[in-house]
Amino acid sequence: MSAPYPFLKGHGTENDFVLLPDHDGTVHGGLDEDAWQTRVRALCHRRAGIGGDGVLRVVRSTRPEDGTWFMDYRNADGSVSEMCGNGVRVFALHLVQEGLVDPAAPIAVGTRDGVKTVTVEDDGRLTVDMGLARLLGTTEVSLDGRTWPATHVDVGNPHAVAFLADGEDLDGLSGPGQPLAAPAYDAAVYPAGVNVELVVRRGPHHVALRVHERGSGETRSCGTGACAVMAAAAAADGAPEGTAYRVDVPGGTLSIAVVDGRVRMTGPAVVLARGTTTL
Numbered sequence: 001m002s003a004p005y006p007f008l009k010g011h012g013t014e015n016d017f018v019l020l021p022d023h024d025g026t027v028h029g030g031l032d033e034d035a036w037q038t039r040v041r042a043l044c045h046r047r048a049g050i051g052g053d054g055v056l057r058v059v060r061s062t063r064p065e066d067g068t069w070f071m072d073y074r075n076a077d078g079s080v081s082e083m084c085g086n087g088v089r090v091f092a093l094h095l096v097q098e099g100l101v102d103p104a105a106p107i108a109v110g111t112r113d114g115v116k117t118v119t120v121e122d123d124g125r126l127t128v129d130m131g132l133a134r135l136l137g138t139t140e141v142s143l144d145g146r147t148w149p150a151t152h153v154d155v156g157n158p159h160a161v162a163f164l165a166d167g168e169d170l171d172g173l174s175g176p177g178q179p180l181a182a183p184a185y186d187a188a189v190y191p192a193g194v195n196v197e198l199v200v201r202r203g204p205h206h207v208a209l210r211v212h213e214r215g216s217g218e219t220r221s222c223g224t225g226a227c228a229v230m231a232a233a234a235a236a237d238g239a240p241e242g243t244a245y246r247v248d249v250p251g252g253t254l255s256i257a258v259v260d261g262r263v264r265m266t267g268p269a270v271v272l273a274r275g276t277t278t279l
């Protein structure tokens with residue numbers, strides 16, 4: 001058991017996170033890699049822990065090029081990712097709620113994929129400049145004996161975006177109430193693993209997805225995944241820049257557009273609890 005330390009719990013479209021304030025790195029910064037991964041897994045455990053798809057450690061940047069605050073993100077299994085699109089909205093909201101940043105000005109958040117700028121909208125949602133979505137070619141993913149062509153999209157982290165065939169639906173991808181099994185993918189294309197989005201079209205510029213995340217399993221939403229899906233859909237549609245896509249995820253809705261070549265994602269963020277733990 002460790003000494004008590006503070007945590008908060010939040011989510012963005014039900015992609016949920018444990019936030020760990022550790023501004024000067026003295027709370028968790030001294031842990032070695034194994035101990036840190038063990039702590040992340042314990043915190044994210046759905047029954048024995050607080051529960052979460054990942055952990056957002058809130059730490060002051062040590063590199064000026066990262067801005068003032070760095071989002072030290074880990075998946076539920078303790079692994080690192082470059083970026084978390086829902087997490088960065090929750091992280092920025094936390095900074096606002098704690099009075100650590102000016103909500104009227106763009107909020108710079110350092111990530112392993114560089115600095116992301118977050119803006120608080122008048123309706124309380126947050127918009128993230130996610131940077132580039134790079135379409136890197138075609139691959140395949142498989143699940144339960146079905147195989148789909150997929151687009152390899154890099155949004156800082158790796159994604160495989162597969163559109164289901166006509167007549168296939170998202171509910172049919174697993175047993176009723178069951179999570180998605182891990183899709184098979186080409187490890188030569190994704191040597192560090194991949195986040196897989198399975199997608200249907202709901203209407204013009206309107207899609208819906210289920211996602212199996214690297215390091216977390218099926219989640220209720222994935223911000224980077226939604227951006228990857230939007231980029232793949234917009235390319236397939238030949239949609240002009242500025243076209244806003246509605247991306248439905250099991251936990252809500254995100255609005256995403258490409259402006260000046262950069263993906264801008266707007267969605268909600270919630271911080272719902274705080275406390276201390278010895279996990």
Ligand SMILES: N[C@@H](CCC[C@H](N)C(=O)O)C(=O)O
Pocket residue numbers: 015054075080081082083084085086087157158195213214215216219221222223224225
């Ligand atoms: N849920 C996140 C993505 C988290 C990282 C991902 N599992 C990975 O390993 O790349 C999001 O909202 O983007």
